[in-house]
Amino acid sequence: MRTQEIAGRLAALSHPARLAILEYLSGNDGCACRDVVDCLPLAQSTVSQHLKVLLEAGLITHERHMPRSTYRLNREALRSVSLQLNSLVDQCCSVSCCGSGKT
Known part of the structure; x- marks a missing residue:
């Protein structure tokens, strides 16, 4: 995966509402925007914007x-x-990089 792509995905994961939406979607095999709105304390327009991101x-x-x-x-x-x-963390915390290999 390219650096820009992973940075974009990590940025999308950086908001609590988007994490809550992903958690909700993980327990369902497909949902409408209205389903997400009904389970989270967010306005429909807010949910729509987060879904777009x-x-x-x-x-x-x-x-x-x-x-x-x-x-x-x-x-x-x-x-x-x-x-x-995980790969990035492993690379950054390898024995040769950090000295002790401990995190």
Whole structure:
């Protein structure tokens, strides 16, 4: 994964509301914006904006099925972020880098 891509995904993960949305989506196999609004103490416009950020970062997917749209967690994208972040931490905390190898 490119540095810019992972930075964008980490930026999208940096807001508590977006983390709450991802957590909600992780327990469901697709939800409408209204479903997310009903479970979180956020206005519909706020949820829509956060969904847009998550979608642009590739962390969720969106399918239009009239009359409603469905959002789903992109588990592969989240897995990729996790692997990249773990790799970065491993590189930064290796014995040759930190001296002791302890965090």
